Amino acid sequence: MINLILKDFLLQKKTFLFVLLYIVFFMLVMGSGGFVAAGTAAAYILLLNALAYDDKNKSDIVLNSIPLVRNTIVKARYLSVFIFAGFGIIAYWVISLLIKLLHLPLMIAPISLGGIVGILLSIILLASLYLPLNFKYGYIKTRVFHVILFMAVFWLLGFLAKYLQEIDPGLFSYLSNRTDWVIMLSILGLVLLIVGFSYGISWRIYRNKEF
Amino acid sequence: MDIIIANSSDDPIYQQITAQIKNLIFKGELIEGDSLPSIRNLARELQISVITTKKAYEVLEAEGYIETVPGKGSYIAAQNKNLLQEKRLKIVEEKFIEGIIAARAVGFNLEEIEAMIKMLYQEVANE
Amino acid sequence: MNNLLEVKNLSKKYQEFSLQEISFTLKKGYIMGFIGPNGAGKSTTIKLIMNLLKRDGGEIRVFGLDNIRAEREIKDRIGFVYEEPYFYEELTVLEMKKVIAPFYSKWDDQIFDQYLKRFGLSVKKKIKELSKGMKMKVWLAIALSHQAELLILDEPTSGLDPVVRRELLDILADVIQDEEKGVFFSTHITTDLDKIADYITFINNGEIIFSTTKDYIMDNYGLVKGKKAGLDNTLLKEAVGLRENKFGFEALVKDRNRFWKGSKGEFIIEKPTLEEIILYYTRGKQG
Numbered sequence: 001m002i003n004l005i006l007k008d009f010l011l012q013k014k015t016f017l018f019v020l021l022y023i024v025f026f027m028l029v030m031g032s033g034g035f036v037a038a039g040t041a042a043a044y045i046l047l048l049n050a051l052a053y054d055d056k057n058k059s060d061i062v063l064n065s066i067p068l069v070r071n072t073i074v075k076a077r078y079l080s081v082f083i084f085a086g087f088g089i090i091a092y093w094v095i096s097l098l099i100k101l102l103h104l105p106l107m108i109a110p111i112s113l114g115g116i117v118g119i120l121l122s123i124i125l126l127a128s129l130y131l132p133l134n135f136k137y138g139y140i141k142t143r144v145f146h147v148i149l150f151m152a153v154f155w156l157l158g159f160l161a162k163y164l165q166e167i168d169p170g171l172f173s174y175l176s177n178r179t180d181w182v183i184m185l186s187i188l189g190l191v192l193l194i195v196g197f198s199y200g201i202s203w204r205i206y207r208n209k210e211f
Numbered sequence: 212m213d214i215i216i217a218n219s220s221d222d223p224i225y226q227q228i229t230a231q232i233k234n235l236i237f238k239g240e241l242i243e244g245d246s247l248p249s250i251r252n253l254a255r256e257l258q259i260s261v262i263t264t265k266k267a268y269e270v271l272e273a274e275g276y277i278e279t280v281p282g283k284g285s286y287i288a289a290q291n292k293n294l295l296q297e298k299r300l301k302i303v304e305e306k307f308i309e310g311i312i313a314a315r316a317v318g319f320n321l322e323e324i325e326a327m328i329k330m331l332y333q334e335v336a337n338e
Numbered sequence: 339m340n341n342l343l344e345v346k347n348l349s350k351k352y353q354e355f356s357l358q359e360i361s362f363t364l365k366k367g368y369i370m371g372f373i374g375p376n377g378a379g380k381s382t383t384i385k386l387i388m389n390l391l392k393r394d395g396g397e398i399r400v401f402g403l404d405n406i407r408a409e410r411e412i413k414d415r416i417g418f419v420y421e422e423p424y425f426y427e428e429l430t431v432l433e434m435k436k437v438i439a440p441f442y443s444k445w446d447d448q449i450f451d452q453y454l455k456r457f458g459l460s461v462k463k464k465i466k467e468l469s470k471g472m473k474m475k476v477w478l479a480i481a482l483s484h485q486a487e488l489l490i491l492d493e494p495t496s497g498l499d500p501v502v503r504r505e506l507l508d509i510l511a512d513v514i515q516d517e518e519k520g521v522f523f524s525t526h527i528t529t530d531l532d533k534i535a536d537y538i539t540f541i542n543n544g545e546i547i548f549s550t551t552k553d554y555i556m557d558n559y560g561l562v563k564g565k566k567a568g569l570d571n572t573l574l575k576e577a578v579g580l581r582e583n584k585f586g587f588e589a590l591v592k593d594r595n596r597f598w599k600g601s602k603g604e605f606i607i608e609k610p611t612l613e614e615i616i617l618y619y620t621r622g623k624q625g
Binding site: 011 | 389390391392409410411414416418422423424425426427428436438440441442
Binding site: 224 | 533
């Protein structure tokens with residue numbers, strides 16, 4: 001399975017440079033939300049690009065001819081999302097370190113645990129919504145969703161934050177009074193539920209797919 | 212050992228092989244105990260099917276020309292001298308019969324055929 | 339277990355085409371050519387064997403095992419070469435090997451390197467920079483580097499020059515030398531098979547026309563040519579295909595020896611090539 005993810009990285013050597021530029025762009029433009037936006041965008045671009053290579057090369061035919069079970073292909077794809085997110089976070093860290101070392105007069109959002117959770121939550125939401133579509137219809141046919149989903153997820157997360165703070169302060173203060181652990185665990189639980197559900201659908205689609 | 216396969220020939224390929232190996236035996240170029248290439252090796256070299264070479268060897272074995280030792284390979288079998296001579300004679304006879312039939316078909320009689328053989332014999336001997 | 343590949347009553351239905359309960363068997367140590375015109379069902383059959391398509395009925399056994407239940411084990415022991423696609427064209431040969439090799443339990447780097455050397459392939463080249471013949475050779479090297487017992491080749495030679503095709507045939511003849519391996523070779527370029535194939539399975543319109551030894555076909559089928567007057571010979575009623583022209587006719591018969599005996603020398607009877615057999619079967623008895 002690791003090899004399938006290795007392949008995503010080998011294929012995207014050139015994309016990484018492009019992703020770094022994206023991160024810098026989000027750092028400079030998005031202010032305090034820069035970390036979450038940059039990390040999520042980086043992971044999302046890497047994911048979409050990996051899927052584009054799969055589609056263009058009709059890789060399913062070869063992948064399903066080597067000693068692999070179909071489940072592994074689906075699992076590797078979901079796992080790759082976390083690894084792409086990790087790459088985004090590390091890249092962000094390296095760039096901010098560079099900025100610090102060079103004493104550049106830039107205000108950038110710091111890396112925080114909350115931010116990391118935010119990145120994971122958004123990319124998982126994005127991937128969970130998009131991957132079943134991709135497994136069913138392929139990359140090209142679902143192109144229209146790439147931007148729509150990205151916008152929708154950010155709007156949704158923004159709305160949630162707003163809802164908690166302004167519209168339902170009771171719930172917000174209730175959540176604020178919980179310890180970090182409880183919040184983390186509930187978010188983790190929610191994420192696992194979403195990923196699990198999405199993975200179930202993708203697996204069901206891919207298991208019966210014909211190439 | 213030379214074996215030449217003619218794709219254009221009407222004879223099945225296995226017959227071409229058996230005929231040529233038999234000929235080599237008659238001519239004394241292959242003698243008792245000589246080893247033959249393996250079925251698969253011969254097929255690869257001649258670029259033909261394994262089944263063809265297998266059939267050729269089976270026929271040769273059934274007719275007593277070769278022996279196959281499982282796991283070791285195929286060898287030229289001991290030939291009965293008289294039998295060998297007889298077989299050689301038979302081949303000569305067959306060729307003559309073919310010639311005689313052809314000659315009769317165009318109206319030659321015995322004397323004419325004899326005269327022709329004498330003339331041709333001289334020619335071949337002089338070469 | 340002498341059968342490497344057994345296909346029994348295999349069927350797959352599509353709206354405009356279906357594979358109709360086809361059956362054939364490939365034994366250890368032999369090369370089977372799988373022939374037929376484009377669209378006859380060759381690729382569909384291979385995709386069903388590789389579980390890339392789901393069968394509607396029948397059975398496929400590879401090494402005696404069900405091809406779906408033992409999918410992974412079977413694929414570990416199969417080497418495949420497809421006409422297309424070639425995996426990720428953006429990867430180099432070396433990268434591709436790195437990704438694929440670990441999936442095979444018996445991968446042997448040394449053998450792979452030997453083949454690359456033999457083929458004059460550089461590991462640093464990207465797949466997309468290679469010629470069609472070279473791409474095929476990369477896959478052939480992969481297929482031969484993990485002790486595969488069954489090679490499945492789907493149109494590996496189409497679009498390749500005769501030199502490369504001959505090279506492939508030489509390698510296949512080497513592969514079957516040890517009597518343990520087998521080759522299943524689909525192609526519409528039948529001249530590749532006229533020489534080395536042991537068995538021929540001919541598929542047309544989703545049906546198997548015959549699956550037998552090539553020798554049987556070559557020793558029995560005949561191409562009969564004659565004058566128009568000979569057309570009323572009753573033996574011609576059994577002809578598979580018949581073609582008339584201004585000056586005479588040509589027909590394909592299944593038993594040329596019987597035809598030989600039944601005719602009075604008014605015909606020319608020749609051994610057909612596989613290509614001619616396909617042609618006559620697919621065209622039928624048109625004028």
